[in-house]
Every structure is written in C-alpha cells, then in structure tokens.
Amino acid sequence: MLFSHAVSLSVASVAFAALPTPISVATAKTYLSELTVEIPSNSPLYSRSLFPTWDTVSGACDTRETVLKRDGTNVITDSSCRAISGNWISPYDDVATTLASDLDIDHVIPLKEAWISGARFWTTAQREAFANDLTRPQLVAVTDK
Numbered sequence: 001m002l003f004s005h006a007v008s009l010s011v012a013s014v015a016f017a018a019l020p021t022p023i024s025v026a027t028a029k030t031y032l033s034e035l036t037v038e039i040p041s042n043s044p045l046y047s048r049s050l051f052p053t054w055d056t057v058s059g060a061c062d063t064r065e066t067v068l069k070r071d072g073t074n075v076i077t078d079s080s081c082r083a084i085s086g087n088w089i090s091p092y093d094d095v096a097t098t099l100a101s102d103l104d105i106d107h108v109i110p111l112k113e114a115w116i117s118g119a120r121f122w123t124t125a126q127r128e129a130f131a132n133d134l135t136r137p138q139l140v141a142v143t144d145k
Contacts, residue, residue: 022137038118046115051131052124063132063139067105070134071141090143097143104144108137 023031054062061069061081068083069075075086083100090096090103097103111119111131119127133139 036118038121040116041120042112042116044120046112046120048111050115050124050127051111051119052128053131055128055132057134063134064105066134067139067141068100068103072100088141091140092142095143095145102143102145103141106140106142107131108140 054064056062057066059081060079061077065077065081065083068086068088069077072083072086072088075083078084085098086100088097088100088103092106107114114127114130119130122130130138
C-alpha cells in the first residue's frame with residue numbers, strides 16, 4: 001500500500017505530453033480498404049537491420065530525439081539534440097523518469113510483425129519510412145525495463 005502511494009505521488013508530479021492524434025475513422029477505413037491480406041511468413045528471415053531507423057528530422061535531431069522531445073515535458077537538449085534532462089512517463093506502465101537513457105522508442109506495430117505481415121515485400125526506403133514514422137501514433141517513448 002505504501003509503495004503504490006509513493007508511485008502515484010511521483011507520477012502525479014510529472015505531466016503527460018500529448019501523443020500524436022490518431023487518424024480519423026474515415027481515414028482508417030480508407031487505409032484498411034487498401035490493405036492486401038498476406039499469409040504471415042518469416043521467410044526471408046526477419047532482421048532488425050532491414051528497417052533503418054533514426055533518420056535526421058531537423059538539424060541535428062533524429063527520429064529518436066524528436067520522439068523524446070515530443071513525449072516529454074521540460075526537455076532540454078544539448079547542441080547535438082541529445083536529451084540531457086526532462087520528464088517522461090511511459091504510457092505502458094506509468095513509470096516516471098527524468099533520464100532519457102531509461103527510455104526506448106517503441107514501435108507500436110513491432111517491426112517484426114510488420115515484416116511477417118508483408119513489409120518483407122517493401123523496398124528499404126518504405127521500411128525506413130515506416131520505422132521512422134512521426135505522422136501516425138506509431139512511435140512512443142517507453143521505459144526500457
């Protein structure tokens with residue numbers, strides 16, 4: 001009981017950042033109508049390296065740093081755009097942290113799931129665009145534990 005009370009106090013002291021707005025129902029229906037259903041397959045074998053990540057977004061800021069700034073509050077970056085301080089709350093487990101090194105950038109649709117669902121037929125450029133997608137709520141900063 002005391003532990004859960006302490007956790008709620010630490011989480012309450014940090015504000016949640018706004019995540020990307022989900023697409024409209026009409027847009028989702030359009031996207032769904034354009035899907036081709038594939039038989040799941042891991043052949044050829046999935047490799048994380050087939051999805052290039054952390055493209056430069058602006059200046060020295062890459063996709064990871066952009067997500068950290070978007071998902072955190074009071075985020076301060078150095079001249080290389082590396083987050084040196086800020087406040088984050090992982091939306092999966094409500095764990096609060098002030099250390100960017102405690103966070104991973106999660107692909108809400110795991111890259112391996114995309115691969116076995118058809119991304120194995122995409123070009124490298126298409127897989128890179130998917131892995132770095134800031135337009136849809138696909139990337140989120142979460143605790144790495």
